[in-house]
Amino acid sequence: MHAVETVxxxxxxxxLTGIVARYMRAIPLPLIQIALGALIAWPQAGLHxxxxxxxxxxxxxxxxxxxDxxxxxxxxxxxxxxxILRLALGLVLFTVLGLGYLIHWMIPEIPLTVAFALAAVVSPTDAVAVSAITRNLGMPEKTMTILEGESLLNDASGLVALKFAVVTTLTGLFSWTEVAKExxxxxxxxxxxxxxxxxxxSYARGSITRRLGDVAATQMVLLLVLLPFAAYIVGEKIGVSGILAAVAAGIATNFADLERSSYISERMQTAGTWSMVEASFNGAIFLLLGLQLPSIIGVPLHRAGHDWWILVxxxxxISFGLLLxxxxxxxxxxxxxxQRAHSQGKLAERPSHLLNLATTLAxxxxxxxxxxxxxxxxxxxxxxxxxxxxMLVFLATGTILFTLLTGSIGLPIILRYLPPHEESPTLREERQAREQACMAAMSRLTLGEEELQQRDPAWIAMRQEVNGHLAQEYRNRIQMLDDGSGAALSLEAQREAPEVVRQRKLRYVMEIETRIECIHAERDFYYAERQAHRINDESLRSLVSELDMQEIAMRKRLVVARRATGLPGGDTAGRH
Structure with missing residues (x-):
């Protein structure tokens, strides 16, 4: 099959498997994709x-x-x-040494250096697999952060260990000093x-968008999608870890995004694009893994003198030894x-043997x-x-399947017995941030002395009426965007005198503009809270996403309202 057709x-x-998984919630999506890939490739005339x-x-x-x-x-x-570092570095070294000797002792036909290579291959956890299996199982938040951080960093240590195990097999030479330096x-x-x-x-993007605004949002998102490939290629070309380069580029870009609170279009396009990329690439990875299974499993059965049950x-x-x-x-x-992180308030859940077991299976x-x-x-x-x-490839593939199955089956059972928390720290922080953001928006409603002196009494009276209406909404913690906000014209209002109708329209325009100002105040408050580390990145994205959608809807209303009132800006308002 042609490469393009295969892709x-x-x-x-x-x-399609993502849709099927919605109807088969008991089976994790990666297992469905691996099984489908193996099924397609298994027959002699299958896809290879x-x-x-x-x-x-x-x-x-x-x-x-x-x-990630x-x-x-x-x-x-x-x-x-x-x-995180103890798992990403120490555990990899501990696994390579311990599991390497176990493999060589159990299967003497595998030389010790090759056994170390196999142990190095299976030592790093996989960020994609960990996220795919554990994200929706109710794993405690901070433990999930540890698992994701471990899987982001331990690829480099595992691949370095693999490299030196292979080099030692090829040359018979080994040096701890060279390993440390490399x-x-x-x-x-x-x-x-x-x-x-x-x-x-991020610096170049900031320089461009300060001049062009969100006009170049689509191009900026495209360049952002290409950024991890650039980081990986440059890293590999100069002999460093391209994987860690891609991770570091993602972290650095996220920090720079904290200064880009006003670019709504770019932010929403970025979120949608990455959701599509992650869904499609995750599916492709597990399908490709399944497509390799028939050939990987068949080779040792034909070339080695072992029965299938011995290989299993x-x-x-090896998998039990790895988990042990x-x-x-x-x-x-x-x-x-x-334990120290828990006592310092950095880890909400108290470490326990049950939580250790869940982290082991993850x-x-x-x-x-x-x-x-x-x-x-x-x-x-x-x-x-x-x-x-x-044999190395077969055993590594079997370990992947074993850990996927044990994680998929064992984790839901274990997590069911973990003590529940009344309210997660993230949800508590979000709730408090919402309340304080409402207060920040209400403070924006206060008219300054300069406005009171420059504006005419009619404008001030209308603005104070709008401010009172909005302040009451904030006090009641009602959603920022409602259906009509009490400002839409009724049939009775349309029969009123033209000047009365115009005043109602002007009030409606003023209310929308004031709401947008309040949205800006809330968004600025959320970014300030993130920069002060009082909320985390996940909370910031969730809260700001809500405000972005509200502002887009409000700006569309503002275009229509200005056009109906005959005010300038009816054709351009809303292009943020």
Whole structure:
């Protein structure tokens, strides 16, 4: 099948499975997509796609990790930096050493260096898989932040470990000093390159939009979508982690967005575009994984002398060992820092053995693991086949499926027994921010001395009437945008004297303009709260999105009202 046809088919199936998943809520969407991909590829005449790991990492991983880095709550991410780094760095090293020796002891035909390579492949959790499985299961918010932060950062440590395990297999040489230097260069360099590219793009975007406003919103969104690819390619070209570069670019861009509160069109287009990109690319990743299953599973069964049940037992043993090592590290290496974070108010949920178990099962492997396994070279330097490569790919793929299944089945059961919280910190912060934003909007309704002196009495009386009406709405905490707000003209009003009708129309225009001013006051307050770290990024996006939609509707009303009243701006108002 032609490459273009393949891409279109994969995207089509991804959309269709997303619809099917709405009717099969008991089964996670990734499992449906993997099963469908395997079903399509299983027959001899089925769809077979050559999997290029480098192309896969370039096309699918950067935008998804960029989106996760852009979306993750930065306040919680930096507040929980210690447990995140212990999982992203310490747990990977602990897993590579512990699981590597276990694999070599259990399957002696796999050399120790290849066993370390397999352990490195399965050591990093996958940000896409973790989000897809755990996001809607009721995982505590701060624990979810830790899991997302871990999966964003541990790809670099896992891929560095894989690289040196493969190099040691090829050359027989190994140096801890070289490992430390390489990892430092890849991690720090990747984060630095990504942050630099993100800030550079944000500075250029700010310079352009300060002159053009939201006129160039579509072009800015297109450039933003291309930004993670640029960060990844530049990072890989100079020898640092392209994955971390994409993550850092997303984080840097999010920080710059805090200064762009007034660009409504760009913000709404960005949100819609990234939702589509994430949905389509997530589906494509899991479908491609399923499409590889028949060929991956079939090779060891034909080439190795093992029965199928022995291979399944190997997968189960490696997966259980992987989860056991994760649980041990969480209990001994991370539990203490989580306890301190809880006592300092950074972690709402109290660490417990049940929460550790849930966090253990949430360590799901995904597309990065498959890409890493398939990136292992076919031949050694002397032309001989790479030892046990087929077995390595098979076991890595089996581990992906095992962790997906255990996470999908076990997490809902465990989370059901976690003690519920009366109100999550995020919801409490949102509620308080809404109340304070109403107060900020009400303060905007007060007329200043300059306006009282410059305006005529009729305008002041009309404005005070409007202000009183709106202030009452805020006091009652009624939604900003209502159906008619009591200002629409009735049939009786249309029979009144022309001057009375005109005054009603002018009052209506004034009320809409005042409402827009109040919306600006609320939005400015929310951005100030985020910059002061009193709400997080997720709350900011939710609250500002509501105001953006209200302002767009109000500006459309304003165009119609000005046109009906004969005031200037009836054709241009609303182009923000």
């Amino acid at each position: 279109l088919l994969v995207l089509l199936l991804g959309a 796609i050559a999997f290029d790991p480098e192309l896969f990492l370039l096309l699918f991983i950067p935008p998804l990790l960029f989106a 880095g852009w979306r993750i709550p930065k306040r919680e991410f930096f507040a929980l930096a210690k447990p 990892f430092t260069w890849m991690a720090v360099g990747g984060l630095g390159v990504g942050a630099l590219i993100g800030w550079g793009f 037992a190997y997968v189960a043993a 090592l994760r649980w041990i590290w969480l209990t001994l290496g991370v539990h203490g820092s989580l 360590g799901i492997r995904g597309a990065v693991t498959l890409a890493g396994a398939l990136s292992v070279p076919m031949l050694l330097n002397n032309g001989q086949p790479f030892p046990a490569r087929d």
